[in-house]
Amino acid sequence: MFDSYKDRLRKMEAKLAYLTDMQREQLALVQLQKLLPDDYYAALSSWSIAPYEVLHICNEIDMAPRRSVVEFGTGFSTICMGVLLSRQDSGAQLIAVENDETWYRSMLQKVEQLGLADWVKLVHAPLTDTDGMAANGHERWYDKKVLEPVLRESAPIDLVVVDGPFGQSAPYARKPAIPFLKNFLADDFAIFLDDYQRAQEKEIAAAWSQELGVKVKDFRRYAMLSTPGSFDSEPFAYPEF
Numbered sequence: 001m002f003d004s005y006k007d008r009l010r011k012m013e014a015k016l017a018y019l020t021d022m023q024r025e026q027l028a029l030v031q032l033q034k035l036l037p038d039d040y041y042a043a044l045s046s047w048s049i050a051p052y053e054v055l056h057i058c059n060e061i062d063m064a065p066r067r068s069v070v071e072f073g074t075g076f077s078t079i080c081m082g083v084l085l086s087r088q089d090s091g092a093q094l095i096a097v098e099n100d101e102t103w104y105r106s107m108l109q110k111v112e113q114l115g116l117a118d119w120v121k122l123v124h125a126p127l128t129d130t131d132g133m134a135a136n137g138h139e140r141w142y143d144k145k146v147l148e149p150v151l152r153e154s155a156p157i158d159l160v161v162v163d164g165p166f167g168q169s170a171p172y173a174r175k176p177a178i179p180f181l182k183n184f185l186a187d188d189f190a191i192f193l194d195d196y197q198r199a200q201e202k203e204i205a206a207a208w209s210q211e212l213g214v215k216v217k218d219f220r221r222y223a224m225l226s227t228p229g230s231f232d233s234e235p236f237a238y239p240e241f
């Protein structure tokens with residue numbers, strides 16, 4: 001009897017959390033739509049970064065403000081950041097790294113159609129096998145020979161968005177991002193890691209936290225690691241009940 005009440009309560013709490021999530025995603029989407037030209041259709045799929053996180057990233061660009069942004073894994077997030085950077089026209093730029101050639105070509109077309117080429121540099125970097133630091137001394141990550149010159153030119157990098165390579169491409173697929181980028185980071189930076197609800201992403205964030213000496217902030221579906229002293233860019237935070 002008592003167990004069945006506990007079970008019902010747990011289900012109600014889960015439903016409430018889901019509804020709260022849905023509501024904040026809707027509020028975020030309303031805000032992000034202001035970035036998109038009238039009637040522009042921006043495809044959103046289960047692979048896209050959720051609107052709330054994209055809004056958090058855009059707030060960070062606007063409020064910090066961030067000047068040199070690097071993103072791994074392109075799509076909806078690239079379009080939103082690109083339009084914001086073009087509207088601000090502050091000299092800030094986005095380097096958007098994509099491994100899939102077909103997806104890269106389609107993103108290139110979108111960036112050109114939207115007139116964002118001055119603010120968004122799309123880089124096609126295929127995944128390659130290398131001896132690295134991701135899983136047992138082996139990694140499969142974006143081709144570093146392609147990335148190295150581009151990132152060197154973009155340093156100091158003050159915002160990093162890690163939503164690729166896709167999780168199934170290799171064990172600890174996203175782990176190499178920070179060991180590789182570490183020497184290109186600005187003194188004041190923020191890093192967003194998507195899919196933080198997954199066990200491997202939790203381990204990755206903990207490893208980066210140690211490597212960089214900054215704390216991991218848990219936003220359930222994503223994590224943020226940033227140097228202290230920045231403005232609080234979190235969109236409409238959850239109240240504490």
Ligand SMILES: C[S@@+](CC[C@H](N)C(=O)[O-])C[C@H]1O[C@@H](n2cnc3c(N)ncnc32)[C@H](O)[C@@H]1O
Nearest residue numbers: 045047048049073074075076077100163164166
């Ligand atoms: C998690 S997705 C990146 C999504 C991107 N940050 C966004 O907000 O839309 C990682 C990679 O999966 C691929 N991808 C993106 N959308 C996809 C889709 N709908 N189906 C299959 N693969 C996709 C692309 O190669 C992309 O770099």
